[in-house]
Amino acid sequence: MLRIDVWSDIACPWCWVGKRKLEAALADFAHADEVEVEFHSFELDPSAPKSVDTSQLSYAERLARKYGTTKEEGQAMIDRMTSVGADNGVEMRFDRIRPGNTFDAHRLLHLAHERGLQSALKERFFQAYLGDGEPIGEVEALVCVASEVGLDAEEARAILAADAYAQDVRRDEATAASLGIRGVPYFVFGHKYGLSGAQPVETLLEVLDRAWSETQPVPELVGQGLTCGPDGCA
Amino acid sequence: MLRIDVWSDIACPWCWVGKRKLEAALADFAHADEVEVEFHSFELDPSAPKSVDTSQLSYAERLARKYGTTKEEGQAMIDRMTSVGADNGVEMRFDRIRPGNTFDAHRLLHLAHERGLQSALKERFFQAYLGDGEPIGEVEALVCVASEVGLDAEEARAILAADAYAQDVRRDEATAASLGIRGVPYFVFGHKYGLSGAQPVETLLEVLDRAWSETQPVPELVGQGLTCGPDGCA
Numbered sequence: 001m002l003r004i005d006v007w008s009d010i011a012c013p014w015c016w017v018g019k020r021k022l023e024a025a026l027a028d029f030a031h032a033d034e035v036e037v038e039f040h041s042f043e044l045d046p047s048a049p050k051s052v053d054t055s056q057l058s059y060a061e062r063l064a065r066k067y068g069t070t071k072e073e074g075q076a077m078i079d080r081m082t083s084v085g086a087d088n089g090v091e092m093r094f095d096r097i098r099p100g101n102t103f104d105a106h107r108l109l110h111l112a113h114e115r116g117l118q119s120a121l122k123e124r125f126f127q128a129y130l131g132d133g134e135p136i137g138e139v140e141a142l143v144c145v146a147s148e149v150g151l152d153a154e155e156a157r158a159i160l161a162a163d164a165y166a167q168d169v170r171r172d173e174a175t176a177a178s179l180g181i182r183g184v185p186y187f188v189f190g191h192k193y194g195l196s197g198a199q200p201v202e203t204l205l206e207v208l209d210r211a212w213s214e215t216q217p218v219p220e221l222v223g224q225g226l227t228c229g230p231d232g233c234a
Numbered sequence: 235m236l237r238i239d240v241w242s243d244i245a246c247p248w249c250w251v252g253k254r255k256l257e258a259a260l261a262d263f264a265h266a267d268e269v270e271v272e273f274h275s276f277e278l279d280p281s282a283p284k285s286v287d288t289s290q291l292s293y294a295e296r297l298a299r300k301y302g303t304t305k306e307e308g309q310a311m312i313d314r315m316t317s318v319g320a321d322n323g324v325e326m327r328f329d330r331i332r333p334g335n336t337f338d339a340h341r342l343l344h345l346a347h348e349r350g351l352q353s354a355l356k357e358r359f360f361q362a363y364l365g366d367g368e369p370i371g372e373v374e375a376l377v378c379v380a381s382e383v384g385l386d387a388e389e390a391r392a393i394l395a396a397d398a399y400a401q402d403v404r405r406d407e408a409t410a411a412s413l414g415i416r417g418v419p420y421f422v423f424g425h426k427y428g429l430s431g432a433q434p435v436e437t438l439l440e441v442l443d444r445a446w447s448e449t450q451p452v453p454e455l456v457g458q459g460l461t462c463g464p465d466g467c468a
Binding site (some may be wrong): 001003007009012013014015017018020027033034044045063066067077080081087114115116151171175178179180182183184185186188189190191192193194196197198199205207215219220221222223224225226227228229230231232234 | 235239243246247248249251252268277278297301310311318348349350376405407409413416417418419420422423424425426427428429430431432433434435436438441444449452453454455456457458459460462463464465466467
């Protein structure tokens with residue numbers, strides 16, 4: 001079994017592209033059915049409000065204001081992300097995006113992990129935020145998306161009303177900080193190799209091969225106690 | 235995060251003891267909330283029938299016949315297991331045991347893993363088989379135990395009727411074979427250190443410390459691609 005830990009945010013265009021590239025690499029990887037992928041929480045903007053009035057500024061204007069560029073530079077950034085997204089099979093609609101805080105979405109991703117639905121919910125969140133203009137910091141949008149992938153709507157609502165899984169989000173973020181992760185997506189293969197950013201499929205396959213070859217050695221036997229075997233219990 | 239992979243069978247007295255010892259060690263381990271335990275399938279007797287007529291032979295007589303010992307030696311083996319079990323808080327009732335095939339129980343343990351209920355179901359299976367004399371190779375007993383830990387009875391029944399999760403059981407067993415595992419329980423810490431058999435809590439804590447200290451290093455960064463960070467998307 002090879003483990004891949006991925007830190008990412010749902011409000012992160014390259015994270016969506018990175019997820020698609022990882023899936024493309026796994027589709028070409030001979031041992032894909034022995035690979036386990038887990039997504040971890042990372043907030044690009046922990047101080048973001050739950051939702052934002054998008055009627056005053058275009059996304060390009062907001063980018064320009066946030067990063068101190070011109071509106072044209074902001075638009076060029078958007079065009080590039082849209083174009084790379086399209087090359088990877090995802091339609092990003094920056095004209096629709098309704099920015100918000102992603103902390104609650106991350107809490108639901110921890111619930112989804114326990115239910116075996118994390119990858120599905122992650123994908124659906126990207127689509128909702130980057131493609132469909134859903135206000136993904138708001139409870140109703142979150143519950144609706146969660147129920148679409150098979151989570152129980154009432155359970156999701158109860159979790160959002162309480163502080164369930166908040167500690168898990170904070171723990172993921174603390175781990176990211178301890179690993180020196182400052183940008184996402186960030187992939188760790190077999191606890192050993194880090195890849196920062198969306199990567200070409202060929203690069204992912206190289207690291208998959210390398211990490212896989214190192215998961216196979218027999219663990220060092222460091223102790224022997226009472227066992228049962230085909231010939232009885234020692 | 236430190237991963238512990240445990241191979242075991244439910245028809246295995248030392249596996250129950252080993253699970254309890256691991257739990258005792260984790261209760262004393264400072265980073266227990268960052269440890270992930272997964273149980274893997276191992277059948278001590280893959281050729282066992284689904285159930286066995288227990289009216290003719292006592293468990294001691296069956297042990298004696300199977301392993302070519304005297305009935306007294308069989309009873310001594312039982313007494314030792316019962317006594318070690320009691321020392322570890324579990325009541326083994328060999329007078330009640332109804333031997334059977336454990337393949338289907340292992341299939342349900344894979345379902346339980348997906349639902350976050352694996353440890354609970356594993357514990358309940360040990361209790362059912364080694365303590366309560368449940369015929370754990372039979373569908374009704376399996377469904378009943380599964381529903382007690384919160385799995386859906388109809389889903390469990392449907393899984394048992396089909397061959398769902400059979401491949402997962404076989405894969406676990408193939409991995410065990412490739413790791414040279416011939417007796418259970420068998421613990422692998424952080425993919426690196428193997429412990430065969432039920433071990434004293436002190437030994438488990440030593441290996442936990444050692445494996446933990448080695449999970450912390452920052453992964454080697456082997457590639458850098460497109461990322462988003464607090465200052466925008468590169």
